[in-house]
Amino acid sequence: MPATTPRATVLGVRHHGPGSARAVAATLAWLEPDAVLIEGPPEADAIVALAGEKEMVPPVALLAHVVDDPARAAFWPFASFSPEWVAIRYAVERATPVRFIDLPAAQGFALAAAREQGEREAAEEPAGGSQGSTPPGSSADPADPGDPAVLDPIAALAHAAGHDDPERWWEDVVEHRLPRERGAEGDPLAPFRAVADAMAALRDRAPADGAPGPDGLRDDALREAYMRQQIRAAHRSGHTRIAVVCGAWHVPALERMPSAAQDRELLKTLPRKPRTEITWVPWTHRRLAQQTGYGAGVDSPGWYHHLFTAPDRPVARWLTRAAGLLREADHPVSSAHVIEAVRLAEALAAMRGRPLAGLTETLDAVRAVLGDGSETALALVHDRLVVGDALGEVPDTAPAVPLQRDLARWQRSLRLRPDPAERDLDLDLRKETDAARSRLLHRLRLLGIPWGAPARSTTAGTGTFRETWRLRWDPELAVRIVEAAAWGTTVEAAATARARDGAVHATALADLTALAETCLLADLPDALPTVMRVLADRAALDTDVSHLAEALPALVRSLRYGDVRGTDAGALRGVAEGLAVRVCVGLPPACTGLDAEGAAAMRVHLDAVHGAVALLGGAAETGPDTVRDRWAATLHALARREPAGSLATGVPGLLRGRAVRLLLDDGRLSTEEAARRMRLALSTTAGPADAAGWAEGFLSGGGMLLVHDDRLLDLLDGWLTAVPADAFTEVLPLLRRTFSGFEAGVRRTVGERVRAAARPGGTPIPSAAPTTPGFATHPDLTRADATLPTLTLLLGLPAPPPTR
Known part of the structure; x- marks a missing residue:
């Protein structure tokens, strides 16, 4: 009908x-x-x-x-x-x-x-019981979901x-x-x-x-x-x-x-x-x-667009486009390939009884002729031509919430065109335009509009003045923009209101410090006072050392942005130093009586606080009792604690060994003292599990110490060979985890030295040395000067003075 x-x-x-x-x-x-x-x-x-x-x-x-x-x-x-x-x-x-x-x-x-x-x-x-009323317009007897007609x-x-x-x-x-x-x-x-x-x-x-x-x-x-x-x-x-x-x-x-x-x-x-x-x-x-997930979607929108817009010979035109795409990707495709691909597609259609060559035939031709059997070439054509990333455009006269109009204005002024294809954007924050782009992207992330995500660049240099973003514009972000419009009419105003609200409703101290860091990254000076007030109040009431240790690194990182981005981060220093002092006081008691899982978690906090204190200290510190000195005293106290299990105040070997290594790396502990502590920790009076934990904590900073310091390698080798057979299976996983973190060259060198010493007539590992093991009595200034040009280039510093 x-x-x-x-x-x-x-x-x-x-x-x-x-x-x-x-x-x-x-x-x-x-x-x-x-x-x-x-x-x-x-x-x-x-x-x-x-x-x-x-x-x-x-x-x-x-x-x-x-x-x-x-x-x-x-x-x-x-x-x-x-x-x-x-x-x-x-x-x-x-x-x-x-x-x-x-x-x-x-x-x-x-x-x-x-x-x-x-x-x-x-x-x-x-x-x-009753299943409730049926929603309006729905059937009391729903259709069989397996019915193909439905x-x-x-x-x-x-x-x-x-x-x-x-x-x-x-x-x-x-x-x-x-x-x-x-x-x-x-x-x-x-x-x-x-x-x-x-x-x-x-x-x-x-x-x-x-x-x-x-x-x-x-x-x-x-x-x-x-x-x-x-x-x-x-x-x-x-x-x-x-x-x-x-x-x-x-x-x-x-x-x-x-x-x-x-x-x-x-x-x-x-x-x-x-x-x-x-x-x-x-x-x-x-x-x-x-x-x-779009219910009325199609499998091949790019192909359908081509069918609708091609004036004639759609197969030949489409295969020509596929050839151009593959050539751009460095595939060796010539005009002869296109001619043969068209012939193959039409022949396949005739063999299969189809009126014209369709998508199946053209893709078979791409795989067999243009891609020479390569699935990689076929995947590229499918992604770029069969599906495609064409992005439409809407006139400015279309209705839009004020936040959308402000975002569009920033996109035009900063030349950040929305693009559905994923791409990396490297920013140099010393440049005004790049700094403005960074602020916009950070503000959008704060508003829950993930147009860009921070990424690690493989081409740009390092330094706090560089950022890399991975950008991809999805149409669904339009809904996120409408949702965020409730916070304000401009991107800056909305992000400021969202940050204030996030500070008031934050449940964890680490969330507040991360929010303070974001406010500086996004340059939201009107939101920072509220965030800092709530942060100071929450930090004063929080007595959990793990919470304080988790919150400190983000707060200290934020202090760098005052120089890099031209924002005032001075208000953060007082709160950061207060947190650091409280961590120094509360850390040793918090490390007592921990099991293996708790010790591993606390070691992560220990490393994070150590890095934060290194950034927090510096020229701004004055007086004999600096934050760095307080932290060094805390590490000394932690290293001197008794082993876990011997006393109620015992600290796991993992944390004691880690404290010794951090002190050694900072030059606050001599190599002789580190060797003495290692000898005590690996003595026969210590339990094998505690000794293995101490070794793991000490060596997790890198294995080069074992390459350059013969005494440390000798101590470790002697302890390991003396571990009883019944305890060896308990110790082995800890050591395997420790040594697996070393670089391959370090592992190989340590193994060769130990094997050479174990051979009959081999040279034993010396147990002592007249000077600092593995190091000369004085630094080689000529070799050190050779590194200065590269270091200044990486750090963006002025040219070094003439070499001595």
Whole structure:
């Protein structure tokens, strides 16, 4: 039966199908309707005219969100090959009235909220109890989720035709056969009649109205009742040639129209709708792909775009583009390869009985000819051409929250164009533009808009004045921007308000210090006083040394930004020094009585605080009792503690050994003293497990000590050979973990020295040396001077003075 009613001509389409789009264009040109009705949210009627502006470049999407709850949002994407987009452009260009007739987005949000509430109530009901009321518009007897006609009508039709690939079947019967030009097959309505008949047959097999449709919604009955009401309204307005463009699944319901009273009665069950706003946002081909979770997506948006835009010979043109892409990636592809690939694709189509070469044949040709069997080449073509990263554009006149407009202004001024492709951005914070880019990206991260993420650069130099970001713009960030708009009208104001709120509601001291660091990175001076006040209050009340140790490093790192970024970080020093002093006082008691897991966690804090104190100390410290001196005294006290298990105040060997190593590296402990302490820790009176822990803590800073200091290697070797057999299996995992952290060259050198000493007649490892083992009596200044040019270049310092 034709998809035509006394009131409208219904054109059933596949969303984002280029064949459907061409058929819609041909039919509209033939029909010349006086009104065009399109499946979509009616809230967009006020902004549909923007589709005709030259700045509007698909793919784009309608974004609707609840004003009081921006996280409740929905997208309606359109590509250049979407039939709905073709219909919109046709109507706008000819000044024909165009309306969206689907259920309002606000009602969709209300129905979703009702379903969620019903599911929560059902989950709270005891077993065997009432399951609650059925949400409006849903079926009391839901459809079998395995019914192919319900899940995917295209797949059901392909299965009925004997095809196992719905995409390939659709290409063969629709995309390759629909007319490319007006009147190519005589009757423009013929393909729509065929699709309507097929959908009517499927719906006759499907459950009653209200069951899940192909897009997974349970509200088809309500949606279709609303669409019919809008068709009636257009007819009452005097329109006589009405064209309706909708998903093919809905055609039978719009064709067999019941009475208006029945539809009105059904629509009375709709819940109260929330206040909703809608706008246009850029979209990407990648987000149209089904793998991203978009229900009406397609597997190959890039391929469909090519089919829709290619004027002729689509296969030859597409393989030419693939060859160009592979050449850019340094694959040896010539014109002869393209010619052979086209021949192979067409031959494969003929062998498989297809009317034209489709995506399957072209990809086979890419793999066999252009890629010489390489799956890597095929993956590149699939990612860049079959799917693609095309990003649409939206005119500035489109409605937007003030925060979005401010962000767009910063993007233009800083030349940071949103790009869906992932890329690295190296910043030199000494340059004004790069520093402004860094501030913007840090502010967006604070607002929960992860456009960029800090990354480690493989090309840029090191130093606090350098940053590397990995940028990627996802269309869903538009929702994050709407959510963040509640904090302020500009990026800076919103980030400031968000930081203040985060400080007030922070639950951990480390979160507050990290927030203070972020405020300096993002240059938010108005937020820093609030953060610092809360931080000082929380630090004064927190008595857990592990919390203080976890919070200190981020706070100390923040002190560097006063010089690098030109911000005032002076307020942080007092709080940081106070935290450091409290850690120094409370650390030794906190290290007593710890088990192996607790000792490992405390060792991480020990290393972090040691690095923080090194940054905190310096020229700013005055007087004999500096933070560094206090910390060194703490490490000495920790190193002198008794082994764990011998007394109630015992400290695990892992922490005592680590304290000795840190003192040795800082020059606050001589090599002779370190060797004496190692001899005591590895003596026969110490338990094997405690001794192994001491060795792990001492050696985890690097194994070069064993290469240069013969006494330390001799002590370790002697202790290890004396470990009883019954305790060796307990000690071995600790030592393996320690030595696995050494560089391969260090491990090899230590092993060769020990093996050489163990051979008959081998040279034993000397147990003493007349001078500092492994070191000369005086430094070699000539060799040291040779490193100065490289060091000054890496650190960005002035040129060194002439060598001595």
